[in-house]
């Protein structure tokens with residue numbers, strides 16, 4: 024049997040011994056930057072007594088499983104109903120955790136992270152299965168619910184593997200060790216004489232073998248070894264890590280059977296379509312639902328409760344139309360009239376937000392001295408030689424995630440017990456918010472994680488999940504909230520509009536006396552109205568951690584007010600920082616008359632470990648990693664640039680009107696270089712070819728690394744060339760794919776991905792591919808046409 | 824009562840004739856493989872076949888399909904436990920990332936290949952540009968379409984003597 028998402032576990036498959044991971048994590052609501060979603064919690068592994076479990080299961084004598092499994096995630100609409108009905112009974116068994124082995128040899132491995140297209144439901148079980156010595160076709164992947172016992176499930180910050188690789192390996196190694204101990208005791212030999220391979224423990228001398236299934240019962244009776252005491256495999260013995268295994272969940276997708284948040288169907292369920300305030304913070308003053316109530320299928324019209332600023336990640340209030348089907352809910356809403364109250368002083372300021380004006384202010388700000396966050400040497404007293412100096416300001420508009428599936432969640436609230444099905448990147452945060460919302464114990468909240476039809480950071484916020492809970496409680500029936508595309512575009516958590524300023528003086532074939540400034544509405548402002556500048560972790564996203572060998576450097580920020588909901592978007596502030604830095608290095612290279620990659624190599628300087636904390640940026644936060652294995656290494660930077668140049672041949676001559684552009688960025692502990700080739704004729708841009716080279720350390724599932732790089736290139740095309748969110752009078756002007764376009768197949772050039780073979784500690788994958796793409800495109804445009812594009816999107820200047 | 828053939832079965836639906844086919848499929852028939860992406864004919868996530876042609880179910884009132892044959896992703900396979908060549912090629916190339924757009928992509932691709940088993944890059948681009956994939960699976964979609972085209976040619980060649988039709992989209 025191939026790995027696939029399982030139907031709900033039946034009693035006979037449940038466990039007798041538990042391997043539990045504990046933590047106390049609720050995402051910090053006040054942290055800015057990517058690390059807010061990358062808590063690193065070491066698992067505390069322990070065993071639940073066999074007898075108590077067997078009793079709980081009514082399985083006395085029949086329990087044959089090593090570690091406790093969990094509920095499986097339901098995969099068909101029918102089984103969602105089953106789960107809903109059986110959830111309270113199942114809770115008794117829900118003791119624990121990652122690995123279970125059945126007498127029939129089936130190994131079940133839990134994926135505790137959220138799947139949004141990155142392939143994590145393959146990669147996590149793949150790591151555990153490798154250390155366990157399991158045969159992949161005998162592995163069944165089980166999707167976890169949201170529960171603190173799994174450790175961090177906050178799926179963001181490209182953290183799933185880079186923060187948990189060793190934890191996952193230890194899980195597998197502990198289970199393997201117990202199987203080996205069991206086999207050694209059967210054969211009366213030393214544990215050191217046995218090894219595990221392909222779902223069997225083997226006595227090396229005699230070649231006797233026992234299968235996992237045969238050993239499970241015995242192994243279950245052994246004490247769980249300490250995680251520090253189990254030996255991890257030598258990476259050269261990996262059988263699954265670094266190989267392309269059959270991906271979990273693909274079959275269900277291609278058959279149309281995979282269940283996303285919008286696919287949940289429950290008996291007696293109502294669908295809610297919500298009219299939300301056009302300006303952030305506005306309240307419902309009054310509404311008229313007379314015509315709405317006449318629409319066939321509409322059952323109720325319910326005003327949501329007022330939510331004061333700061334918006335946090337909570338709902339934004341509004342008026343909900345609840346109907347027996349989606350169409351009736353949307354039609355009913357069209358008949359609704361709502362009057363909004365924007366009299367609150369802050370809301371009134373929001374109502375005057377104008378991106379055109381605001382961007383001018385940001386540009387103005389970064390062209391003046393700001394608050395210093397990193398200083399080396401002295402840039403103040405330097406007299407710049409104008410002929411050798413480059414000075415430039417780069418801007419990026421607000422961006423929206425535009426995941427194919429709009430936000431959706433379904434909730435049932437009854438007798439102070441709540442069950443939700445939601446497409447969320449952060450199920451434990453959902454659990455916490457729901458418990459607060461209802462004033463109940465988090466234990467009484469069950470969060471089922473569905474697949475997400477894309478997320479890109481948007482679905483780390485659970486405003487839509489809480490909406491479903493609020494309405495289900497109000498109406499006393501199951502409620503599914505479905506956002507229209509217009510809702511999604513107009514009420515997003517946008518990537519911040521930004522301005523970056525750079526200035527440096529060329530000195531031979533490199534540069535120094537470097538000044539850079541950045542200004543944008545910080546994510547912290549959605550939690551704290553007084554937050555006006557990026558947090559230290561946000562400044563560590565490709566800005567104040569600039570890796571160049573410079574004698575004189577000043578990194579500065581400016582304070583700004585925030586007027587819309589801003590939030591984490593794939594790579595976060597690395598997007599604007601890498602666009603500015605990648606463009607600026609290209610401008611320096613042009614000025615110095617050297618190839619762009621040469622300027623990068625020169626600026627990176629000698630081989631060294633770079634520690635910004637010791638070079639003027641004390642608050643440097645290396646994506647949450649203190650470990651030496653994640654040190655910033657200039658050798659790896661140079662090596663990936665060289666690999667890119669070798670593979671793409673981006674330094675070869677081009678035809679007239681054609682040009683190559685390249686760039687580089689480090690983010691989430693991975694090193695990525697990108698090259699793009701374009702043609703520009705009569706102000707018409709054609710992107711011909713794109714390359715990405717990545718050093719992400721160990722690539723656990725190489726094909727999914729490749730697919731993430733492909734996706735990042737396509738998203739980079741959309742972002743650089745044609746999409747932008749603009750705001751007028753506090754209202755988002757775009758609404759759907761016609762005015763917030765996404766690249767289509769006819770705009771997709773040939774894509775090439777080059778993965779560096781590496782056994783370094785694994786870095787991030789979902790986000791790092793994205794930041795260097797934007798400047799690689801605009802640099803290519805310059806080299807093809809002489810047009811320097813410093814303000815995105817490109818389609819303001821060229822037709823795309 | 825509106826009557827139509829849905830994945831080979833005759834069905835009768837008691838719904839407002841103005842309801843778009845998409846919601847009738849998802850909410851009434853509980854066939855949730857067909858997805859909502861934009862509701863405005865812009866993204867292709869809701870693509871199904873109407874008498875073999877690909878249409879956007881989000882902007883097609885159910886009254887329009889009365890008496891006609893609708894095929895959704897759930898009915899694309901020739902037999903219930905057999906995958907359509909498009910689905911096989913999609914699987915072999917590990918096309919899906921999040922997978923949400925893929926039912927629409929495969930329905931569009933199957934309609935293209937039913938007419939032309941050897942489409943050029945340009946023909947693929949023209950036919951498929953109504954289907955957005957925000958995850959960026961386009962290079963694999965192109966590859967999988969070509970592969971599926973070859974598979975369909977092979978099947979059709981293997982069966983000419985019987986006079987039976989080969990694989991149909």
Ligand code: FES
Nearest residue numbers: 860861864867881
């Ligand atoms: S949902 Fe029908 S085209 Fe987008």
Ligand code: FES
Nearest residue numbers: 921922924956958
């Ligand atoms: S696979 Fe996610 S939108 Fe296409």
